[in-house]
Amino acid sequence: MVIITRFPPSPTGYLHVGGARTALFNWLYARHMNGKFILRIEDTDIKRSTQASVDAIFEALEWLEIDWDEGPFFQSRRFDIYQTYIQKFLDSGHAYYCICSQEKIDIMRKEAMAAGGKPKYDGTCRDKGLAKTSNAVIRFRAPATGTTIVKDIIKGSIVFQNSEQDDFIICRSDGTPTYNFVVVVDDITMGINTVIRGDDHLNNTPRQIMLYNALGSPLPAFGHVPMVLGKDRTRLSKRHGATSVTAYRDMGYLPDALINYLVRLGWSYGDQEFFTREELIEKFTLENIGKSPGIFDQEKLLALNADHIKAASPRNLSDHLLPFLKERGCIAEKGDFLDSVIKTLNTRSKTLIDMADGALFYFQENILYEEKAAKKFLKPVSLEAFKQLIDQLESLDTFSEKALENVFKKVMDDTGLKLGKIAQPVRVALTGKTVSPGIFEIIEVLGKKQVMSRLQNAVQFIKDSEV
RNA sequence: GGUCCCAUCGUCUAGCGGUCAGGACACCGGCCUCUCACGCCGGUAACAGGGGUUCAAUUCCCCUUGGGAUCACCA
Numbered sequence: 001m002v003i004i005t006r007f008p009p010s011p012t013g014y015l016h017v018g019g020a021r022t023a024l025f026n027w028l029y030a031r032h033m034n035g036k037f038i039l040r041i042e043d044t045d046i047k048r049s050t051q052a053s054v055d056a057i058f059e060a061l062e063w064l065e066i067d068w069d070e071g072p073f074f075q076s077r078r079f080d081i082y083q084t085y086i087q088k089f090l091d092s093g094h095a096y097y098c099i100c101s102q103e104k105i106d107i108m109r110k111e112a113m114a115a116g117g118k119p120k121y122d123g124t125c126r127d128k129g130l131a132k133t134s135n136a137v138i139r140f141r142a143p144a145t146g147t148t149i150v151k152d153i154i155k156g157s158i159v160f161q162n163s164e165q166d167d168f169i170i171c172r173s174d175g176t177p178t179y180n181f182v183v184v185v186d187d188i189t190m191g192i193n194t195v196i197r198g199d200d201h202l203n204n205t206p207r208q209i210m211l212y213n214a215l216g217s218p219l220p221a222f223g224h225v226p227m228v229l230g231k232d233r234t235r236l237s238k239r240h241g242a243t244s245v246t247a248y249r250d251m252g253y254l255p256d257a258l259i260n261y262l263v264r265l266g267w268s269y270g271d272q273e274f275f276t277r278e279e280l281i282e283k284f285t286l287e288n289i290g291k292s293p294g295i296f297d298q299e300k301l302l303a304l305n306a307d308h309i310k311a312a313s314p315r316n317l318s319d320h321l322l323p324f325l326k327e328r329g330c331i332a333e334k335g336d337f338l339d340s341v342i343k344t345l346n347t348r349s350k351t352l353i354d355m356a357d358g359a360l361f362y363f364q365e366n367i368l369y370e371e372k373a374a375k376k377f378l379k380p381v382s383l384e385a386f387k388q389l390i391d392q393l394e395s396l397d398t399f400s401e402k403a404l405e406n407v408f409k410k411v412m413d414d415t416g417l418k419l420g421k422i423a424q425p426v427r428v429a430l431t432g433k434t435v436s437p438g439i440f441e442i443i444e445v446l447g448k449k450q451v452m453s454r455l456q457n458a459v460q461f462i463k464d465s466e467v
Numbered sequence: 468g469g470u471c472c473c474a475u476c477g478u479c480u481a482g483c484g485g486u487c488a489g490g491a492c493a494c495c496g497g498c499c500u501c502u503c504a505c506g507c508c509g510g511u512a513a514c515a516g517g518g519g520u521u522c523a524a525u526u527c528c529c530c531u532u533g534g535g536a537u538c539a540c541c542a
Contacts, residue, residue, distance in 0.1 A: 012542075102539090102540070113469085113538090115468095118538065119468095155471095155473090158471070164470060168539095169539085176540085178539090178542090180542090183542085199471095199472070199535080200535095200537070201536095202471065202472065202537080203471060204537085204542090226473075227535070227536070229535075233535075234534095235536080261479095264480085264491095265480095266479085267480095270481065271480085271481060271491075272490090272491095274491095291473060292473050293536090294478085294479065300479065301492095303491085303493085347504060347506085348503065350504095420500095420501055420502080424502065426501090433503095434503080435503040435504085436503075437502095437503085438500095438502090439501055440501085
């Protein structure tokens with residue numbers, strides 16, 4: 001059997017990390033099983049759905065490099081299909097018109113709640129055989145007795161009493177179908193046989209199973225993954241800080257790192273923490289998904305991002321880094337120079353923002369010294385070392401780490417200064433800061449021309465500040 | 468409130484009857500060192516509580532407690 005999964009976001013906002021996680025589970029499972037992954041946009045609620053949200057969802061999925069085999073399907077364009085199914089239900093007696101007012105039902109619910117029971121529709125119109133009227137809704141005639149069992153891949157068998165369910169609405173008075181109904185019709189008509197979704201849908205599942213049964217369709221396999229919670233252990237939401245996928249892109253995270261983190265939150269593969277995209281596809285199975293909700297931990301995501309930055313090839317990283325460099329006004333392009341810049345930075349950057357900031361000095365013609373750095377290290381005592389370095393480097397043709405080390409050694413001997421006393425002033429001269437990659441590394445990457453002019457500028461700066 | 472789900476270090480988790488309860492993040496030491504990092508070595512830290520079942524329970528069952536989800540003409 002070919003596994004067919006789907007991701008059905010409703011376009012009422014950006015794609016948040018929780019949604020991305022369920023998308024990921026479905027996508028990974030389909031890829032792992034050599035199946036199909038379908039994207040469906042659930043926009044039956046015309047009032048709340050927006051094109052901007054649709055675009056935002058696509059943007060996020062593309063950045064995550066989650067691709068789909070079919071779709072995107074839009075439910076708003078499938079109303080005729082739902083209509084025929086509703087008619088089928090009406091004809092077979094599985095559904096009926098109801099003219100009870102919302103006010104009346106609200107009161108009913110409140111009374112039931114006050115009496116300690118479950119608020120549900122009492123079935124007033126159930127057997128009245130009402131015809132269609134302008135304000136009528138269509139309700140599903142749900143079985144009143146017996147049980148409905150959800151055989152969940154993750155949670156096991158869960159028994160629901162049918163008496164807990166009421167005759168829910170499948171078609172609104174304005175003629176539009178509702179969620180539980182369209183999901184079932186879509187999943188059936190699209191051939192979905194594996195439904196992996198958030199825990200919050202577990203209570204909807206018995207209703208959907210009733211619909212499958214009424215239609216005589218075989219059930220898909222259900223898997224309800226636990227929620228992602230915020231630090232305060234409530235469902236992750238805006239007040240927990242950044243929750244949109246693209247926000248993480250903008251904060252300098254790598255898509256592979258986010259994916260790794262999100263999947264690992266609630267899924268495990270022994271003690272392994274770091275996974276490439278390919279490894280995830282190879283190793284992801286539903287059996288290893290945990291049952292308990294997980295708290296979204298920014299710290300761990302950050303650490304994982306650092307690991308992915310370290311592991312990525314410079315060439316691969318440049319695609320992701322370039323936008324951040326351009327944003328900072330750097331004239332940079334993919335190539336050997338950028339590769340070597342990245343190599344000096346990747347062990348000391350947790351995000352692409354760190355990396356872009358750290359790379360700034362490579363691209364600046366005129367180095368601006370940080371005030372404190374200049375005050376501490378660009379002083380007359382270093383003048384002699386600077387002069388000797390300039391002389392030595394002038395006669396050096398190839399700037400290899402080895403050769404540079406020898407040059408510094410010589411200057412150390414001649415001036416009697418320790419490496420630290422020379423390296424820090426040089427660092428400030430070359431980068432403007434007291435923190436940077438290794439001194440030999442940056443000299444090599446910067447190249448003779450840049451190094452010479454920056455050293456000379458520093459000498460000039462020291463002389464100028466003397467007077 | 469009803470229904471449903473869940474429960475191992477602060478966090479993510481391994482464990483699938485017998486383990487000194489393992490790893491990762493974070494935290495704290497130390498080493499390395501031209502700065503900052505990386506890296507390496509070491510440390511603190513958990514089976515929610517109570518009953519069973521069993522020769523033996525973190526592991527199986529029940530209860531309590533705690534947390535979460537859900538009860539719409541939203542999805």
